[in-house]
Amino acid sequence: MMLLAAPAINIDNAFLSGILGLIAFTLVMTVGVMYATWYERKIVARMQYRLGPTRTGPFGLLQPIADTFKLLTKEDLRPATADFIAFEAAVFAIFIPALMVFVAVPFTADWYISAIPMSLLYILAVSGLSFIGFLLAGWGSDNKYALLGGMRAAAQLISYEIPMILALVAVVMVTSTLDVYQMILYQDTVPLIVWQPLAFGIFLIASVAEVERPPFDIPTGESEVAGGVFIEYSGIRWSMFQLSSYVNMYAFALLGAFVFLGGWEWPFGTDIGWGYQLLLTMVKMSFFIFFYLLIRATVPRLRVDQLMSYAWKVLIPLSLYQIVTNGFVIVYDLPDVAFLLFSGLGVAALVYSAAFIVKRGEPRRPLTMVPVRATAKAAPPAPAVAADVVVEGAAT
Amino acid sequence: MIGILRSLTQVVRVIGRKPVTIQYPEVHREIPNRDRAFPILLWDAPIDEPYCTGCHACERACPVECMTVVMKDNPKHATGESKRRKIIDEFWIDYGRCMRCNICVEVCNFEAIGMNNTWAGHELSRYDRKELVMDLDMLMSQSKAGKVDPGLRA
Amino acid sequence: MVTEQHDRSLEVVDIPINMGPQHPSTHGVFRMVLVLDGEVCKDVIPHIGYMHRGGEKLMEAMDFRQGIGYCDRTEYLAQFSAELGYVMAVERLMELEIPDRAEYIRVILTELNRLSSHFMFMGAFGIDAGVFATSFTYAFPQREYIQELFEEVTGDRLMYAYFRVGGLAWEVTDNFVQRVHEVLVHTRQGLRDLDELLTKNEIFMVRCQGIGAFTADQAIAYGLSGPMLRASGVPWDLRKDDPYSVYDRFTFEIPVGNHGDVYDRYLVRLEEMRQSVNIIEQALEQLPAEGPIVAEKLPRRLRTPPGEVYSKVEAPRGEWGVYLVSKGGDKPYRLKMRSPSFCNLSALREMCIGQFMADAVMILGSMDIVLCDVDR
Numbered sequence: 054m055m056l057l058a059a060p061a062i063n064i065d066n067a068f069l070s071g072i073l074g075l076i077a078f079t080l081v082m083t084v085g086v087m088y089a090t091w092y093e094r095k096i097v098a099r100m101q102y103r104l105g106p107t108r109t110g111p112f113g114l115l116q117p118i119a120d121t122f123k124l125l126t127k128e129d130l131r132p133a134t135a136d137f138i139a140f141e142a143a144v145f146a147i148f149i150p151a152l153m154v155f156v157a158v159p160f161t162a163d164w165y166i167s168a169i170p171m172s173l174l175y176i177l178a179v180s181g182l183s184f185i186g187f188l189l190a191g192w193g194s195d196n197k198y199a200l201l202g203g204m205r206a207a208a209q210l211i212s213y214e215i216p217m218i219l220a221l222v223a224v225v226m227v228t229s230t231l232d233v234y235q236m237i238l239y240q241d242t243v244p245l246i247v248w249q250p251l252a253f254g255i256f257l258i259a260s261v262a263e264v265e266r267p268p269f270d271i272p273t274g275e276s277e278v279a280g281g282v283f284i285e286y287s288g289i290r291w292s293m294f295q296l297s298s299y300v301n302m303y304a305f306a307l308l309g310a311f312v313f314l315g316g317w318e319w320p321f322g323t324d325i326g327w328g329y330q331l332l333l334t335m336v337k338m339s340f341f342i343f344f345y346l347l348i349r350a351t352v353p354r355l356r357v358d359q360l361m362s363y364a365w366k367v368l369i370p371l372s373l374y375q376i377v378t379n380g381f382v383i384v385y386d387l388p389d390v391a392f393l394l395f396s397g398l399g400v401a402a403l404v405y406s407a408a409f410i411v412k413r414g415e416p417r418r419p420l421t422m423v424p425v426r427a428t429a430k431a432a433p434p435a436p437a438v439a440a441d442v443v444v445e446g447a448a449t
Numbered sequence: 450m451i452g453i454l455r456s457l458t459q460v461v462r463v464i465g466r467k468p469v470t471i472q473y474p475e476v477h478r479e480i481p482n483r484d485r486a487f488p489i490l491l492w493d494a495p496i497d498e499p500y501c502t503g504c505h506a507c508e509r510a511c512p513v514e515c516m517t518v519v520m521k522d523n524p525k526h527a528t529g530e531s532k533r534r535k536i537i538d539e540f541w542i543d544y545g546r547c548m549r550c551n552i553c554v555e556v557c558n559f560e561a562i563g564m565n566n567t568w569a570g571h572e573l574s575r576y577d578r579k580e581l582v583m584d585l586d587m588l589m590s591q592s593k594a595g596k597v598d599p600g601l602r603a
Numbered sequence: 604m605v606t607e608q609h610d611r612s613l614e615v616v617d618i619p620i621n622m623g624p625q626h627p628s629t630h631g632v633f634r635m636v637l638v639l640d641g642e643v644c645k646d647v648i649p650h651i652g653y654m655h656r657g658g659e660k661l662m663e664a665m666d667f668r669q670g671i672g673y674c675d676r677t678e679y680l681a682q683f684s685a686e687l688g689y690v691m692a693v694e695r696l697m698e699l700e701i702p703d704r705a706e707y708i709r710v711i712l713t714e715l716n717r718l719s720s721h722f723m724f725m726g727a728f729g730i731d732a733g734v735f736a737t738s739f740t741y742a743f744p745q746r747e748y749i750q751e752l753f754e755e756v757t758g759d760r761l762m763y764a765y766f767r768v769g770g771l772a773w774e775v776t777d778n779f780v781q782r783v784h785e786v787l788v789h790t791r792q793g794l795r796d797l798d799e800l801l802t803k804n805e806i807f808m809v810r811c812q813g814i815g816a817f818t819a820d821q822a823i824a825y826g827l828s829g830p831m832l833r834a835s836g837v838p839w840d841l842r843k844d845d846p847y848s849v850y851d852r853f854t855f856e857i858p859v860g861n862h863g864d865v866y867d868r869y870l871v872r873l874e875e876m877r878q879s880v881n882i883i884e885q886a887l888e889q890l891p892a893e894g895p896i897v898a899e900k901l902p903r904r905l906r907t908p909p910g911e912v913y914s915k916v917e918a919p920r921g922e923w924g925v926y927l928v929s930k931g932g933d934k935p936y937r938l939k940m941r942s943p944s945f946c947n948l949s950a951l952r953e954m955c956i957g958q959f960m961a962d963a964v965m966i967l968g969s970m971d972i973v974l975c976d977v978d979r
């Protein structure tokens with residue numbers, strides 16, 4: 054593991070060490086994602102009275118490997134009418150940004166691939182690129198479902214980027230740094246979720262939309278567009294899409310753990326050694342992952358217009374509110390509790406915000422129950438006489 | 450949001466409950482006594498011959514006409530071993546067509562045919578449709594080997 | 604797409620998009636062509652008939668016992684209702700008196716069948732709404748208990764062929780009453796699970812409310828029946844308005860919706876399941892402990908006098924009717940099934956136009972069609 058840490062390799066050339074770190078990291082990430090699918094299938098299965106994979110190895114632990122082999126050996130299909138360049142480029146346009154995010158992520162206090170001073174900006178910028186891939190895939194597949202899915206994906210990713218960035222801007226105002234590393238250090242006593250619960254809530258919701266997991270999975274909604282953008286992809290290409298979707302999920306889970314939950318810093322400080330730090334990070338990350346799985350199994354999919362109106366009418370105003378109140382607290386130099394106060398008010402609004410998207414109009418009336426009374430009496434118990442003639446078809 | 454939280458607690462609650470999965474090929478669910486799989490012919494062990502006399506009643510009553518019955522004179526009748534004057538010679542049932550309606554069992558006057566109520570009557574997948582046409586030997590083998598459930602309704 | 608070269612302005616076209624026959628949410632081999640303007644449906648053209656086997660014609664060549672198997676295969680989620688409709692038609696022609704015990708067992712099994720059918724609806728509807736199979740796995744284990752009971756009683760999991768002209772094919776199992784009580788425990792649990800999971804979920808509500816709303820007049824004009832009709836505010840239930848079998852001996856309630864939209868249809872079905880549990884409990888109380896299960900004086904070979912009859916039952920999807928013409932003899936001369944799925948499906952176009960594509964899926968799901976029943 055330490056091999057990955059750029060300082061440990063002792064290569065002077067920063068570019069080379071970065072590349073090496075990235076390659077090693079890609080491999081680790083791939084295995085991580087494979088087991089994320091296993092974990093997801095197991096957990097979701099238990100939420101649904103099922104067992105999940107059991108056949109491949111103990112507890113189905115080899116299932117991801119079996120899946121990988123299956124996907125790799127699958128016939129490589131491309132529709133004859135597909136736009137070759139767009140179809141092929143889409144895979145990389147989604148896959149590469151998903152991995153590039155991790156270049157700037159400090160996994161522990163001294164393990165990161167590259168120390169970028171404005172890493173938060175970098176992470177948001179790179180992760181925002183993936184919508185190009187969705188558009189390319191939607192257009193290149195020459196399939197109407199894919200086109201619909203691609204358009205939905207583009208609209209959704211762009212819309213939800215805004216509340217997410219605004220929520221993080223609020224955090225940046227508090228910590229007054231754009232470096233994720235510094236943000237983690239800032240939280241050595243109290244994690245930011247305490248001061249900025251509203252920003253945290255917005256980030257949580259928007260990140261689900263950004264990784265296109267249910268209930269915001271309308272670009273790939275199985276019951277509507279039957280796979281959406283990925284409908285024509287199979288085999289290795291499809292698995293790369295899956296991979297990048299999970300890598301994205303990891304990225305946002307990590308970002309959330311660092312920015313809001315204190316990363317490896319809180320509550321034990323910097324000096325506990327990289328092993329514990331990594332463990333702490335993973336525990337915090339798995340909180341996010343579990344949340345993603347939980348709502349995947351629970352919540353129905355939103356409709357496309359409701360999805361948009363939720364972003365624009367609820368999340369963006371609330372995140373602006375968060376920014377304004379933060380500014381207020383900072384400018385007038387109020388105590389930190391004021392952050393919590395204003396933000397908490399916003400959270401109350403967020404909790405009720407689900408009601409905002411419910412269609413207003415005439416109030417719903419409950420069902421009317423029309424009673425039916427028994428008009429005939431139940432017959433007295435019949436005497437025990439067997440029928441003397443047996444119907445053809447009645448067993449004796 | 451309140452309703453969503455209710456849904457979430459419901460889902461989390463289920464994690465603690467017992468899964469309902471049955472590991473099928475290793476574990477076979479117990480099937481009830483009355484189970485109706487596919488019709489099989491029964492074997493009259495004491496006399497060592499099938500019950501079926503080839504009377505064609507089932508063949509005529511079958512809604513999908515998937516049975517073919519050919520009868521012959523019973524050689525054991527001549528020697529006095531059996532009371533059956535006629536006996537089944539050849540019998541085919543196309544399991545691919547049979548709709549498991551139980552009518553053949555109901556019309557048979559000799560209780561010679563019954564709906565298989567063991568797992569052997571369910572696990573019948575074949576690679577070729579033709580292999581689903583069962584002949585007399587196949588139809589009787591299970592009963593001959595004594596592997597039918599005693600509760601079989603004939 | 605722009606054929607005229609001189610017209611260089613952007614052209615707006617509607618996309619016709621082919622949904623089905625192999626689509627995850629068309630509930631069988633049903634195909635609809637959606638004409639989409641962006642995400643909004645401008646037109647819906649349903650195509651049916653993929654499963655047409657000529658079941659009615661086939662049944663004209665079958666005697667009255669053989670035909671029962673075809674009823675099962677037509678309405679394969681509410682087999683007992685289908686069998687009951689057919690058997691009742693023949694019984695009415697022959698003017699048979701059915702023993703009480705048989706009638707009660709029929710009612711119990713039919714109501715259990717309504718439960719299992721509605722469980723199927725709940726599961727599939729949740730998936731249409733986008734709950735990742737959770738509603739399905741909540742509904743199905745509980746449905747499985749019902750299914751197991753049916754298997755114990757009739758010997759088959761799907762094609763029961765248990766109701767016969769004049770009564771039942773054979774006696775129920777000895778521990779039938781106790782088993783039904785056991786099954787009802789699981790059913791209540793399933794109802795609670797589904798209720799908690801879906802009913803008050805805001806996203807589910809927002810996906811369902813106000814979608815595909817039909818007024819009472821529209822619903823009657825389209826000949827809707829069953830939960831579809833009741834959700835639109837018409838308290839029409841054959842168990843109340845034209846009691847058949849022994850339904851006039853039970854006290855229960857009929858849920859009627861006030862909005863006629865998808866959410867009301869869901870609620871009506873949920874409430875109907877509770878009422879079914881109620882009816883089953885009353886029937887179990889009243890069930891004669893013993894007695895004949897087939898009518899007296901049944902001929903060995905069933906023959907009907909010439910005549911025609913229409914018998915209808917309240918199936919889980921609506922009015923399931925059998926119109927039977929007999930010219931004497933042991934086979935129907937002409938047989939027509941009035942299937943609720945087909946009539947309900949006819950309203951699809953009207954309901955979908957102007958709605959979003961995702962709503963079209965929900966509307967189709969809320970109809971709870973059985974494609975075999977539509978195509979016959």
Ligand code: SF4
Nearest residue numbers: 511547548550551553
């Ligand atoms: S079960 Fe029915 S379909 Fe099958 S062979 Fe017997 S009569 Fe024919």
Ligand code: SF4
Nearest residue numbers: 501502504505507557
């Ligand atoms: S099985 Fe029964 S009905 Fe069929 S031919 Fe044999 S004896 Fe006759």
